Amino acid sequence: MTQRSKVAVLGGGAWGTALAVTSLRAGHEVSIFARDAETVEAINQRRENPRYLPGITLDAGLKATSDVGAALEGAECILSVIPAQATRGVLQEVAPLIGADAKLVLCAKGIERGTGKLLSQVVADLAPQARVAALSGPSFATDVARGLPTAVTIAAQDGELAAELAQLLSSSTFRCYSSSDLTGVELGGALKNVLAIAAGATAGAQLGASAQAAMVTRGFVELRRVGAAFGAQAETLMGLSGLGDLILSCGSEQSRNFAYGMALGRGENLDGRPLAEGAATAEIAARIAREKGIEAPIIAAVDQLLKGGITIHQAVAALMARPLRSEHDETQP
Ligand SMILES: NC(=O)C1=CN([C@@H]2O[C@H](COP(=O)(O)OP(=O)(O)OC[C@H]3O[C@@H](n4cnc5c(N)ncnc54)[C@H](OP(=O)(O)O)[C@@H]3O)[C@@H](O)[C@H]2O)C=CC1
Numbered sequence: 001m002t003q004r005s006k007v008a009v010l011g012g013g014a015w016g017t018a019l020a021v022t023s024l025r026a027g028h029e030v031s032i033f034a035r036d037a038e039t040v041e042a043i044n045q046r047r048e049n050p051r052y053l054p055g056i057t058l059d060a061g062l063k064a065t066s067d068v069g070a071a072l073e074g075a076e077c078i079l080s081v082i083p084a085q086a087t088r089g090v091l092q093e094v095a096p097l098i099g100a101d102a103k104l105v106l107c108a109k110g111i112e113r114g115t116g117k118l119l120s121q122v123v124a125d126l127a128p129q130a131r132v133a134a135l136s137g138p139s140f141a142t143d144v145a146r147g148l149p150t151a152v153t154i155a156a157q158d159g160e161l162a163a164e165l166a167q168l169l170s171s172s173t174f175r176c177y178s179s180s181d182l183t184g185v186e187l188g189g190a191l192k193n194v195l196a197i198a199a200g201a202t203a204g205a206q207l208g209a210s211a212q213a214a215m216v217t218r219g220f221v222e223l224r225r226v227g228a229a230f231g232a233q234a235e236t237l238m239g240l241s242g243l244g245d246l247i248l249s250c251g252s253e254q255s256r257n258f259a260y261g262m263a264l265g266r267g268e269n270l271d272g273r274p275l276a277e278g279a280a281t282a283e284i285a286a287r288i289a290r291e292k293g294i295e296a297p298i299i300a301a302v303d304q305l306l307k308g309g310i311t312i313h314q315a316v317a318a319l320m321a322r323p324l325r326s327e328h329d330e331t332q333p
């Protein structure tokens with residue numbers, strides 16, 4: 001085990017709470033910032049987070065506060081676990097509280113809708129003093145909170161920082177690999193959510209397991225094309241934050257993105273559903289692909305589906321009618 005540090009977690013949702021628990025298990029002092037007073041009280045008084053992790057008893061020693069300054073005070077490592085589209089707003093508020101040497105680990109999976117920026121670019125805008133990294137990979141919050149074995153990747157442009165963080169956050173049930181491909185790890189996590197919606201919609205419309213497998217495989221081709229255009233390494237996308245997370249999220253209703261897609265495929269009302277980051281990322285991912293001339297028909301179809309422009313049956317019919325081609329088209333990046 002590494003030296004005991006203070007880890008601050010921004011966000012008292014499912015993933016923030018699970019990462020707080022795992023940080024505690026890695027031997028650190030942990031403080032969660034949650035804006036919701038009831039969540040703070042439930043974590044501190046009853047060792048539970050019934051809104052986001054119902055039925056799970058949290059480890060003793062976890063602390064939560066609605067005072068972000070108190071949560072961040074003395075923290076050597078800050079985990080940002082605020083949904084992607086709210087990350088800028090929260091960082092704007094907390095940036096002055098982040099020290100020059102603080103390690104800031106982005107744990108949300110998304111691309112900023114308004115700007116097309118990865119979250120590390122949002123940090124560069126607002127808290128350039130922070131040493132930024134991203135944590136991503138196949139990991140359901142409930143599995144992690146329950147202490148089931150999980151592996152993720154932590155990436156930073158500075159490979160030594162990534163390795164340091166992997167050491168800091170790993171425990172006997174939470175294995176962190178390190179990487180210097182920050183862009184690849186961020187993109188893998190953000191785009192798999194869009195593809196999980198596509199897979200879920202295919203399942204919801206009862207188009208069959210074969211169609212679902214084709215959707216995921218060809219979706220992965222699009223993920224790799226977008227990754228290549230951003231300079232991501234192909235091996236990164238074949239790893240935990242890419243293929244690994246696709247395997248998890250495109251085949252299980254435990255994934256909120258997959259479940260959201262299922263509801264979409266069944267034609268159900270989508271109001272009031274739990275967070276599905278892919279719904280926010282789809283439009284900007286489709287726009288980025290269009291602007292960069294990247295062929296990404298599945299990502300575009302998810303965007304259209306979410307906007308109500310087409311049905312899943314129309315989307316699949318259009319995908320099936322595309323011109324036949326080599327599976328490995330070298331004309332695409
Ligand atoms: N759940 C999972 O299994 C995993 C999730 N992730 C990623 O982690 C990110 C967060 O997901 P998750 O924790 O599950 O989401 P949840 O919906 O469970 O929780 C979101 C949390 O963020 C808080 N929040 C939202 N907006 C703000 C804001 N403006 N200021 C302060 N707090 C805010 C919410 O507070 P409030 O309750 O007050 O609204 C809530 O505590 C997503 O990007 C997701 O893709 C990654 C891996 C696994």
Ligand SMILES: O=C(CO)COP(=O)(O)O
Binds near residue numbers: 138249254256
């Ligand atoms: O990212 C996740 C697992 O790795 C969680 O997926 P969902 O947000 O779709 O539930």
